Amino acid sequence: MQIVALTGSHNRQAFDSGRQELDEWLHRVARQHQDKGLSKIFVAINESAPDQIYGYYALTLSELDSHYLPETRRKKLQRRIPGVRLGRLAVHKNYQVNRLGELLLVDAMTRARRIFTEAGGIGLFVDAIDEHAAGYYRRFGFETAPDNPLLLFLPVNS
Numbered sequence: 632m633q634i635v636a637l638t639g640s641h642n643r644q645a646f647d648s649g650r651q652e653l654d655e656w657l658h659r660v661a662r663q664h665q666d667k668g669l670s671k672i673f674v675a676i677n678e679s680a681p682d683q684i685y686g687y688y689a690l691t692l693s694e695l696d697s698h699y700l701p702e703t704r705r706k707k708l709q710r711r712i713p714g715v716r717l718g719r720l721a722v723h724k725n726y727q728v729n730r731l732g733e734l735l736l737v738d739a740m741t742r743a744r745r746i747f748t749e750a751g752g753i754g755l756f757v758d759a760i761d762e763h764a765a766g767y768y769r770r771f772g773f774e775t776a777p778d779n780p781l782l783l784f785l786p787v788n789s
C-alpha cells in the first residue's frame with residue numbers, strides 16, 4: 632500500500648466508506664479544495680490497481696484557540712496556536728479494520744511533523760464525525776477538548 636497525493640487519475644467516484652458525507656466530499660469537493668490550495672488530500676493506493684482509492688485523509692493548516700486544549704497543555708501558550716487539521720479520514724468499507732486507518736493516521740502525523748520542522752506548529756487537530764470516531768482517535772493518543780467531545784488534539788513533537 633502506498634500513500635500519495637490525490638490526482639485526477641484516481642477513481643474518486645468508486646470510493647465508499649459507508650459514511651455518505653465523507654464519500655461525497657471525496658467525490659465532489661476534494662479536487663476543487665486541492666486545486667484551490669484549501670487542503671491537501673492523500674490517498675492509499677495499491678500498485679496493482681493504482682487508480683483505486685482504499686482510503687484517504689485531508690490536511691489543512693489551521694489555528695486553534697488554546698482554550699480547546701486540555702488544561703495541562705494550555706499553560707503559557709498564546710491564544711491562537713498553530714497546527715494542522717486532519718479534516719477527514721476514511722477507509723473503503725471493504726478494507727476497514729485492517730490497520731489502514733492507522734497507516735493513514737501515522738502518515739498524517741509524519742507530514743505534520745515535517746511542516747512543523749519548517750514552520751512551527753504544535754499538533755494535529757481533528758473534528759471527529761461522531762463519538763464513535765472520537766473513540767477511534769483516542770486509541771492513538773488524541774486528547775479530547777475540554778468543552779467539545781468531538782474536537783481532539785494530538786501533540787506532535789517536531
Ligand SMILES: CC(C)(COP(=O)(O)OP(=O)(O)OC[C@H]1O[C@@H](n2cnc3c(N)ncnc32)[C@H](O)[C@@H]1OP(=O)(O)O)[C@@H](O)C(=O)NCCC(=O)NCCS
Pocket residue numbers: 648649650653719720721722723726727728729730731732733734758759760761763764765766767
Ligand atoms: C474509522 C476508520 C477510519 C478506521 O479505519 P480502519 O482501517 O477501519 O481501522 P484500523 O484497522 O486502523 O483500526 C481497527 C481498530 O479500531 C477499531 N475501530 C474502528 N473504527 C472504530 C470507531 N469508529 N470507533 C472505535 N474503534 C474503532 C476496530 O474495532 C479495531 O479494533 P481492534 O484493533 O481492537 O480490532 C474506518 O473504519 C472508516 O473509514 N470508517 C467510516 C468513516 C469514519 O467513521 N471516519 C471517522 C473519521 S471522522
